[in-house]
Amino acid sequence: MSVVLVVNSGSSSLKYQLIDMRTEEKLASGLVERIGPGVGISTHKYDKECHEQRLEVSSHDEAFQLMLQNFEQHGPSLETHYPVAVGHRVVQGGRRFFGPTIVDDTVENDIEELIPLAPLHNQANLAGVRAARKVFTDIPHVTVFDTAFHTTIPDAASRYAIDRDVAETYRIRKYGAHGTSHKYVAAEAAELIGVPFSEAKTIVMHIGNGASMCAVDGGVSVETSMGMTPLEGLVMGTRSGDLDPAVLFHLHRKAGFSVDDLDDLLNRKSGLLGMTGTNDMRDVTERAERGDVEAEEGLAVYVHRMRHYLGAYLMALQGGTHAIAWTAGVGEHSAVVRRRTLEGLEWLGIELDDELNETHSDEARVISTPNSRIQVLVVPTNEELEIARQTLEVTGLQPA
Numbered sequence: 001m002s003v004v005l006v007v008n009s010g011s012s013s014l015k016y017q018l019i020d021m022r023t024e025e026k027l028a029s030g031l032v033e034r035i036g037p038g039v040g041i042s043t044h045k046y047d048k049e050c051h052e053q054r055l056e057v058s059s060h061d062e063a064f065q066l067m068l069q070n071f072e073q074h075g076p077s078l079e080t081h082y083p084v085a086v087g088h089r090v091v092q093g094g095r096r097f098f099g100p101t102i103v104d105d106t107v108e109n110d111i112e113e114l115i116p117l118a119p120l121h122n123q124a125n126l127a128g129v130r131a132a133r134k135v136f137t138d139i140p141h142v143t144v145f146d147t148a149f150h151t152t153i154p155d156a157a158s159r160y161a162i163d164r165d166v167a168e169t170y171r172i173r174k175y176g177a178h179g180t181s182h183k184y185v186a187a188e189a190a191e192l193i194g195v196p197f198s199e200a201k202t203i204v205m206h207i208g209n210g211a212s213m214c215a216v217d218g219g220v221s222v223e224t225s226m227g228m229t230p231l232e233g234l235v236m237g238t239r240s241g242d243l244d245p246a247v248l249f250h251l252h253r254k255a256g257f258s259v260d261d262l263d264d265l266l267n268r269k270s271g272l273l274g275m276t277g278t279n280d281m282r283d284v285t286e287r288a289e290r291g292d293v294e295a296e297e298g299l300a301v302y303v304h305r306m307r308h309y310l311g312a313y314l315m316a317l318q319g320g321t322h323a324i325a326w327t328a329g330v331g332e333h334s335a336v337v338r339r340r341t342l343e344g345l346e347w348l349g350i351e352l353d354d355e356l357n358e359t360h361s362d363e364a365r366v367i368s369t370p371n372s373r374i375q376v377l378v379v380p381t382n383e384e385l386e387i388a389r390q391t392l393e394v395t396g397l398q399p400a
């Protein structure tokens, strides 16, 4: 059996899946949340059962050991289901990695060197790679980069208008993120609407805790909302997204914020959390519906920013847009956010079907009316499956 283990380490979590690549069936999956001080939560799903455990998990190395324990205690055994390869998500590949890459020590060092370009993510991703290489010493490890899908974005969209030498020396440009998800969802969306991926024009809305949008034209990314780091663009769970850079000078000069304070403010204490006190969209929409003013204001800013980018991406897709595809935690589950983002756009040929929008399902589906010129879709993302596919592809292993 060809099974691939996929490790997706986030800034404070570690997600994993064991996938049988003959059928692309998920055999087992798990999540270790809240890595760091305090009580963490480990969830392991196998054979229709879900095993939950609460305990302090102080590092990604510990989270990885916990994952191994989960397999040992709850199955399936990694001895009988020994993976043929391990696929790892890495957010930032810079101008160094343009596709899935088999890991060796040089690759590990290069990922480390890219940490400043994705501070919340690359460090955690690397910790997962290192822990896994220590345990699975005799199989290939492959890193799949969020940035790889965006290397096709034209210069006019990926350059910042700053001094050329400074930009070159310090590698300052738009790299984007969530590319593995954007690519997977755009391909699924094309299939759903029956347009070849090589011809489809799609706007993908990856709206999770981290959130970004992507304009995909003929199978390639032409614009995305995250920038040099995953801080730019949309309002997120704890990140501010776009703001006037002069705000930083002002807070430094007038309020004595250090660079680290500013980093903490914008990456960890802003977005929905900063505006409403919670980064969970379920709480925000519930409170907004009950008339809570802070929640309503936060939601309004969140939605306004997505509409701003939607307008821009309709322009980026020359010649028209076939579909808008919603994905990730908020995009897949929040009918309220989808409705508020797309309301009043009938004049643009975007017409949501309210009943379809409100219907819950785990399947990829159309939620616009038959009259809607641009189709609106919900397409559950599966970064892990896409990583597993790319892992097999680059190692040349065949599912057997």
Ligand SMILES: Nc1ncnc2c1ncn2[C@@H]1O[C@H](COP(=O)(O)OP(=O)(O)O)[C@@H](O)[C@H]1O
Binding pocket: 010, 207, 208, 209, 210, 237, 279, 280, 281, 282, 328, 329, 330, 333, 334
């Ligand atoms: N039913 C729901 N309604 C609204 N938002 C939801 C729902 N379920 C999950 N979410 C949101 O999705 C977010 C997590 O999305 P996810 O894509 O898993 O993010 P990440 O990969 O960045 O951790 C949660 O923070 C929560 O706000």
Ligand SMILES: CC(=O)OP(=O)(O)O
Binding pocket: 010, 011, 091, 121, 146, 177, 178, 208, 209, 210, 211, 230
């Ligand atoms: C890049 C990024 O924001 O990833 P995530 O959504 O997993 O936090």
Ligand SMILES: [Mg+2]
Binding pocket: 208, 210
């Ligand atoms: Mg995510």
